[in-house]
Amino acid sequence: MSEFAIDVHGLRKEFGGKIAVENVDLQLPKGEVWGFLGPNGSGKTTTIRMLSGLLSPTAGTGTALGYDILTESEEIKARMGYMTQKFSFWTDLTVRENLEFVARLHLIDDVASVVSATIRTLDLQDRQDQLAGTLSGGWQQRLALAAVTMHGPDLLLLDEPTSGVDPLARRDFWDQIHRMTEERNMTALVSTHYMDEAERCDQVVYMSRGRLVAKGTVAEMIANSGLVTFRADGPGVRKLMAALKRASGVEHVAYFGAALHVSGTDRSLIERTIGELRSQNIEWREVVPNLEDAFIALTQKAGVAGERSA
Numbered sequence: 001m002s003e004f005a006i007d008v009h010g011l012r013k014e015f016g017g018k019i020a021v022e023n024v025d026l027q028l029p030k031g032e033v034w035g036f037l038g039p040n041g042s043g044k045t046t047t048i049r050m051l052s053g054l055l056s057p058t059a060g061t062g063t064a065l066g067y068d069i070l071t072e073s074e075e076i077k078a079r080m081g082y083m084t085q086k087f088s089f090w091t092d093l094t095v096r097e098n099l100e101f102v103a104r105l106h107l108i109d110d111v112a113s114v115v116s117a118t119i120r121t122l123d124l125q126d127r128q129d130q131l132a133g134t135l136s137g138g139w140q141q142r143l144a145l146a147a148v149t150m151h152g153p154d155l156l157l158l159d160e161p162t163s164g165v166d167p168l169a170r171r172d173f174w175d176q177i178h179r180m181t182e183e184r185n186m187t188a189l190v191s192t193h194y195m196d197e198a199e200r201c202d203q204v205v206y207m208s209r210g211r212l213v214a215k216g217t218v219a220e221m222i223a224n225s226g227l228v229t230f231r232a233d234g235p236g237v238r239k240l241m242a243a244l245k246r247a248s249g250v251e252h253v254a255y256f257g258a259a260l261h262v263s264g265t266d267r268s269l270i271e272r273t274i275g276e277l278r279s280q281n282i283e284w285r286e287v288v289p290n291l292e293d294a295f296i297a298l299t300q301k302a303g304v305a306g307e308r309s310a
């Protein structure tokens with residue numbers, strides 16, 4: 001049996017001659033939670049759909065949970081939980097009724113007790129008789145997670161499960177993911193645009209223009225970005241923005257509250273630029289780049305302008 005929950009090579013998907021995903025290799029060890037990041041349109045959903053057996057690749061091979069993604073998609077679907085970006089449920093049924101419906105779709109034998117156990121696991125007791133359409137965004141996502149985990153999957157593929165959900169509900173959601181993966185030895189691949197969520201993952205993979213361009217722990221991603229980052233604090237620091245954007249050696253500048261993060265990969269160039277801009281009021285100090293700095297750099301390196309307008 002493979003030690004990987006996902007083990008795919010050379011995945012490619014074309015839609016009408018346009019390449020959406022190209023040459024994706026991914027080996028996700030069992031029991032780990034990985035974050036899947038990348039700009040809009042970079043190919044994350046398409047990749048997740050190929051991994052789930054719902055979309056056949058134009059080229060490439062591999063397995064999910066040991067089953068061939070090309071020929072054994074039914075086996076994969078039975079053992080995985082897939083939460084789509086716009087997970088839908090019946091708004092005029094209660095939470096419990098929704099889960100009962102899903103349990104029947106999965107041909108679960110003892111519907112009542114499995115639904116009750118799921119409701120307890122996900123702390124939905126107080127909401128079980130509420131109409132699903134009246135739940136807040138955070139509770140709707142909780143219901144979606146209940147629905148996709150009720151049949152005891154070994155693999156979770158979650159596509160931006162927390163978009164539009166407030167920070168507290170997002171944290172609760174992630175606590176649930178970690179608890180469930182730990183208790184049931186599940187593996188999860190979760191796409192997200194949130195940096196704090198990426199930091200909760202064992203590893204992250206970063207996709208750009210249909211290709212996986214970086215992979216590793218958050219610390220490795222930051223270290224491999226090769227970025228040098230300086231932080232500028234002081235009155236009027238924001239006025240430096242325009243000059244910094246044009247300055248040599250500065251690859252990106254970002255606001256961090258009242259401060260600026262100025263990053264580049266050529267230390268001598270960026271130090272020279274900062275030297276030229278030094279003034280008494282502004283304090284410059286080198287800081288460890290954060291994940292957002294690293295991802296902005298990756299995105300810019302890949303020339304993402306074309307991707308976003310695609």
Ligand SMILES: Nc1ncnc2c1ncn2[C@@H]1O[C@H](COP(=O)(O)OP(=O)(O)OP(=O)(O)O)[C@@H](O)[C@H]1O
Binds near residue numbers: 043045
């Ligand atoms: N069924 C389809 N037919 C044609 N083109 C498609 C189809 N599905 C996706 N695409 C294209 O493939 C590319 C990748 O899209 P995909 O939805 O996989 O990106 P994504 O990284 O999930 O984006 P987002 O973060 O916005 O969800 C895009 O250019 C998209 O327009």
